[in-house]
Amino acid sequence: MSGSVAEPLLRARELRKSYGSVQALRGASFDIAAGEVVALIGDNGAGKSTLVKCLSGVERPDSGEILIDGRPVVLDSPTAARQLGIETAYQDLAVAPDLDPAANLFLGRELRRPGLLGALGMLDKATMRTQAAEHFARLGVTLQSLDVPIGSLSGGQRQSVAVARSVVWASRVVFLDEPTAALGVVQRERVLDVIRAVRDDGVAVVLISHNMPEVLAVADRIEVLRMGARVARFAAAEVTLEQLVGAMTGALTQEDDR
Known part of the structure; x- marks a missing residue:
């Protein structure tokens, strides 16, 4: 069954992106409303990373349209996306290992x-240290020390x-690329709780994950x-796990009502 979509905060229509002869996006569409958690899933090579890069300003699509609150926007850089309240946590972390946690938070x-x-x-x-400690406490982030370079902390x-x-820093949309991949059980549950709290504050959360039980536990909708x-x-x-796997592999088809 198709998930019902509220009035989208962020919408992508028919995005196409090629790298030479490789077509990474072939008319990809995506929708998310404020205060919603949408999981974006697909097998390796499905186009998830390219879509997220286009929606976070890292890449420009070759064609298609991106809309915020129904108005077309041009996301030609991560800075442009951030100015619209869009933040992204990539799987490769992008932290500065020589700086402490507070400095990384305010990077x-x-x-x-x-x-x-x-x-x-x-x-x-x-002030940055004080505010960082408050943010970490609010989000349930427990660190062994705020005084050491982040490179010396655990993964x-x-x-x-x-x-x-x-x-x-996200005021409208946050993209989380495999946010629990390196975490233990307790920290994983804390991140899921953070996702729910952010959603309850009205921020749209896009979760990119291969962990299907985790997706089913935290997402409101799932786009494949x-x-x-x-x-x-x-x-x-x-939806069931079997249906998700079927959609990812092509064994289950569903009309995409754009």
């Missing part, structure tokens, strides 16, 4: 000290900081990509 958004010192480029490290803790950075196009949409409460 690119550093606070300067008031007055002349700020004008001279001095950072307000104390799970680094992942938690990367996810927290995207969640803290195969061979560069959306082939199915499901309400998470009404």
Whole structure:
């Protein structure tokens, strides 16, 4: 059964993207409403990463349309996407290993000290540290220390900081690419709780994951990509694991009502 879609906050229509002779997207569409968790799933090579890059400003589609609140937008850089309230946590983390967790949280958004010192480029490290500790506590992110380079923390803790950075700054849409891949059981559940809390705040959450039980546990809807196009949409409460696998492999077909 197709999942019903509320009025979309973010909509992609018929996106196409090629790299030389390789067609990564073949008319891919995608929709997500405010306060909704949508899982984007598909086998390797289905086009998930390319679609996310187009919707987060990393890549420009060759054709198609991206709309925010029903208005066409051009996402020609990650900065342009961030200005529209779109944040992304990539699977490769993109953290600065030599900086501490607070500095990573404020990376690119550093606070300067008031007055002349700020004008001279001095950072307000104390305020950033205090605010970072508050954000981490609110999100349930437990770190062994806030005083050490993030590169010395465990993979799970680094992942938690990367996810927290995207969640803290996203005002409209956050893309989470395999956010629990490096986490233990307890940290994984905390990330899922964070996703639910962000959704309840009205932010749209796009979850890219190969973990089907996790997808079914946290998503409101599931959109399936195969061979560069959306082939199915499901309400998470009404779909089975077998149906998801069937849609991903092509064994189950569903009309895509764009």
